Amino acid sequence: MAKQTPPEILAKNTVAKSKLFAIEALDLRFSNGETRTYERMKPSGRNAVMMVPITEQGDLLLVREYAAGTERYELGFPKGLIDPGESASEAACRELKEEIGMGARTLIPLKEVVLAPSYFSSRMTLFIAKDLYPEQLQGDEPEPLEVIRWPLAQADELLTHLDFCEARSITALLLALRHS
DSSP states (O other): OOOOOEEEEEEEEEEEESOOOEEEEEEEOTTTEEEEEEEEEEEOOOOEEEEEOOOSEEEEEEEEEEEETTEEEEOOOOOOETTTOOHHHHHHHHHHHHHEEEEEEEEEEEEEEEEOOTTOOEEEEEHHHHEEEEEEEEEOOOOOEEEEEEEEHHHHHHHHTTOOOOHHHHHHHHHHHHHO
């Protein structure tokens, strides 16, 4: 595959902003002279983690959490932002304690993914979490999260479950199954 020259960024402008998000317009000139304006979420500089916790009994630990985007409760793996000064593995351990009340002695990195590279720059590191032990930290969720045990042996059924539809959770599960 031939290496392509990235387009020249002619201008960056914030075109909309909310409490949580900023939309940025990029004026670009491509190597063939074409110009375009692309819009994206302005980079926040913060990445995230998601963990696939697997118990000694061979169960997956998931959380049922309200998702404002779909306006319903969704089933997925524990996840969260990496705090400034934290490594991805430190954030993974902290988020597990906050969301499922468990720490992990073993974290196996699976892959770093981007949700939609045309619009977002933030990366999420996916981990398998094993050798779990009870430890609770106070999280920032507005209500307690329901922790769901799901037999790893029934992962195919989880993939077809109506409430398990987040692309990052599905990706994490498929990579974890391939790793096993």
